[in-house]
Amino acid sequence: MQSLIDNARMFGQRPETFAKLAGGQWPEVLFITCSDSRVVPALITGAAPGELFELRTAGNIVPAYAPAAPTGEAATVEYAVQVLGVQHIVVCGHSHCGAVGAVVRHDDLSAAPAVRSWLAHAADEPRCSDKADPTVAEAVQHHVLTQLERLRAYPCVQRRLEAGQLRLHGWYYEVHTGTVLAHRAHSDTFETL
């Protein structure tokens, strides 16, 4: 923790770098990924402050659209799409994902009841033919596509897609290599960018 505090103390010593950010934000991309500490969107993409609007959840889950049950996730998606007018949404799953792994392996989550409830409420069980695979690659990739389907059901997303003002992207990030794969619609496979 101390090194993080030291860096934070030093960070604000370049006010000229940040002054222009007071004028507002115009991010092109909503980047949805897992809370996992090994996934660092700005590092992966090289994004500068103001370029990525981020939503991070356990297992990069996008809850099904349900206006009667407000969620922070839905609010974040709507704000990004409707207010900020992002032109792209990336859902980025990652290898060795604890949340997706717990779902496919049916892990005992009684010690983490909030996690258990979140996954039971929000996650569909993804396809997984090899539950012993520590990367859970197949399950994570299938899971990413499920989240994209859910996004398509959000009215604001639907409107922008129909207007040709928004594109959705499914990514899979390997935490052990740094490689990013993207879903290709024509082949329905994940391939290197």
Ligand code: ZN
């Ligand atoms: Zn994860």
